[in-house]
Amino acid sequence: MHLKYKIQGGNFSKAGFASSEVKKILRQLSIEPKTIKRLVVALYEGEVNIVAHAYNGLITVDIDTEKVTVTLKDNGPGIPDIDKAMEQGYSTASAAVREMGFGAGMGLPNMKKNTDEMTIKSVVNEGTEVIFINYI
Amino acid sequence: MKVTDILNWENTSLACGKNSIENQITNGYNSDLLSDVMGNASEGMAWITIQTHKNLVAVASLKDLACIIIANNNKPAHDLLDAAEEEGIPVITTSLPAFEFAGKLYNELNK
DSSP, X not given: OEEEEEEETTOGGXXXXXXXXXXXXXXXXXXXXXXXXXXXXXXXXXXXXXXXXXXXXEEEEEEOSSEEEEEEEEESSOOSOHHHHTSTTOOOOOHHHHHTTOOSSOHHHHHHHTXXXXXXXXXXXXXXXXXXXXXX | OBHHHHXXXXXXXXXXXXXXXXXXXXXXXXXXXXXXXXHHOOTTEEEEESOOSTHHHHHHHHTTOSEEEXXXXXXXXXXXXXXXXXXXXXXXXXXXXXXXXXXXXXXXXXX
């Protein structure tokens, strides 16, 4: 199964929509609740990252009998230092985003913790691609 | 305990989600950071916060939380209430500060 969601940068009123849709589909497929819970945390954090940092992005979700593969690709400022971005508490989010309770520097560490495999590729001034896999 | 039990307390009122007030509360979580809640809260918890914007609903719904408690007389945004109604998440407002509400809930849950 192949799912695709376009994400608009800056549009917080829609943030979480793709994650909710994927959750519903995984439930319909009778995937184990524990697996869904982890995947949904990672997916939501990734979705919010695109909304908070990028201009626009695309989330694709591929589900087969063994695993769920999620690709989050955005056009945006990119991440100059990925190791730094992976540190708990490090964030480049704006004051407005922080006021909403986002941008606490927990997103990427949350994603790492809730995925079985995760890779980040980023080019400054072009964008970021995060791919993660959770086995089912 | 159930969400409806909280509604019997003084200083609390239901802002929306009346169809889900029979939700069971297993525990509570107090945080204003959404990633903290995403990372650390679990199913069935009552989430106590002073945030008031719509994004609370996505977090509560994705984490299967029992309800959202908005503390210290903060008023939930209209689009939060619309979204919560649609997702069936009860939203309770209270005049109590988050600390006091959390203490009260903790005591009730550990009776």
